[in-house]
Amino acid sequence: MTTTTLSDAAGGGATFRPVPVLDVVIPVYNEEIDLEPCVRRLHAYLTGSLPYPFRITIADNASTDKTPYVAAALSQQLPGVRAVRLEQKGRGRALAAVWSTSDAPVLAYMDVDLSTDLAALLPLVAPLISGHSDLAIGSRLSRGARVVRGPKREIISRCYNVLLRGALAARFSDAQCGFKAIRKDVAERILPLVQDTAWFFDTELLVLAERAGLRIHEVPVDWVDDPDSRVDIVATAIADLRGIWRLGRGLATGALPIGDLRRQLGRDATPAAGVPVGLAGQLVRFAGVGLASTLAYIVIFALLRTVTGAQAANLLALLVTAVGNTAANRRLTFGIAGRRGAVRHQAQGLSVFVLGLALTSGSLAALTAVAPQAGRFVELTVVILANLAATVLRFLLMRTWVFGSHRAR
Known part of the structure; x- marks a missing residue:
């Protein structure tokens, strides 16, 4: 990755400026028309509203028009503005390059079209400056957001976030809004794991942060769609699907060191008195x-x-669900990824099965002995109650025996 700093943060180096608390990156590609009004508006807002030193970094993604010259001129005219030139395209590549080398403790970025109202910037970065949160995102889909855009983009955005929730168990509401911030110490740990260099960069960063147990602050934003957006929706959608597949595979196989990242950065919730660490979350997932x-x-x-008797139906139904139950609890409840120990866990899970x-079959046998003429409804009720009791027993044995040697997520 090749980067060239066209000017330093002091706007030419003539005036000393303190180390910024906030570094706002504006990634651009061929934005010679929109760049100057965007930077001047942002600079005026930060000068008048932010009570901390700041920097605005223009990250040029290999533009072929006059964008580099506009960026260089702005860096000379406005204090606290610098321009960086990258010889390769990619918004994610630009953000990773600038964030990795910035000396500011809080890093942010926004799109050059300023679709998001700047009034949301202080609520976005304040929790990071105070240390309350690790990342912050503007959300067009959370309650309180006010969004003006066409139905096609609205449907695509909502479908994409539903897909993320289903495929990657994401809990954040809006992955694609170009208005995000991250603490520098967190970025230093996560950025080396983010592979995407384009539009999926945001999603990958957020999923990794969430899996590492970091706190993501969401800010409802006022957002107006840019009708001149040049994003190729079809190509971006295909790239996103590939990214979801790659990231999901890495998480499922344990190729990503989420455990190490969580131990380094994760926030452990304070357990209730008398409740073992991790038990509450495990109970919910289980x-x-x-x-x-x-x-x-x-x-x-x-x-x-x-088509068969009650005992045979019970045996087959339990056997089929037992294998799936053990696999699901291994990954989702106790946070164990990869193939190591999977066979042993399944064997122990079958023992629990x-x-x-024995519990459910014994219940059916007892029902037959006590009430041989009981109808199907009574039979099914007894089986359900016995299965629920077996579920409680299964959790206790999984926590203390099957997966007891692994740390809770």
């Missing part, structure tokens, strides 16, 4: 997996019961 397993068990049992089978 309950979700257990609910899905129970529903799958009921459906499979009911279907099999139409045998205990569950």
Whole structure:
């Protein structure tokens, strides 16, 4: 990666300026028309509203028009503005290059069109300056946001974020809004793991941060769509899908050192008195997996019961769901990725399954002995209650025996 600093942060080096608290990066490519009004407006706003030293860094992504000359002129005319030239395109590449070399403790970026109202900038960076949060994002999809844009972009944005929630279990509401900030110490740890150099950069950064247990602050923004946007929606969508697949595979196989990152940067919630660390989160995740397993068990049992006896249906339904339950709890509840130990965990999970089978089968046998004429509804009710009891037993054994040697997420 080749970068050239066209001017320093002091606007030519003639005047001393203190180390900035905030460095706002504006990545640009062929923006000779919009660049000057954007930078002048942002500079005026920061000068009048931000009570800390700041810097504005124009990151030129290999522009072929007069953008580099406009950037250089601005850096000479406005104190606290510098221009950096990259010889390769890519918004993510530009952000990674500038953020990696910046000396400011808080780093931010925004799009050159200033679609986001600048009034959201202070609420965006304040939690990072105070140390309350690790990253901050502007959100066009959270409650309180006011957005003006066409239906096509609205639908694409919402579908993309739904896809992220389903494929990568993301909990943040808006990955693509060009209005974000990060603490420098956090960026130093995460940026080496971010592979994308284009538009998926934001999503990858946020997913890694979230998996590492970092606190992401969301700010509802007022946002007006830029009708002159030159983003290729189709090409960007295809690249995003590839990025989701690559990132999901890395998380699933354990190729990404999320555990190390979490130990270095993660925020551990203060546990309630008498509650072991990680237990609350494990219970919530285990309950979700257990609910899905129970529903799958009921459906499979009911279907099999139409062609076979109750004991056989119970055995097959439990066997099918037990394997899926162990795999899901291994990854989602106890945070264990990769193949190492997977076979042993499944074997131990099957042992737990045998205990569950004994409990549910014993319940069916007891029902048959006590009420041989009981109908299907009573039979199914007994099986459900016994399965729920087996679920409680399964959690206790998984936490203390199957996955007991692994640290909770």
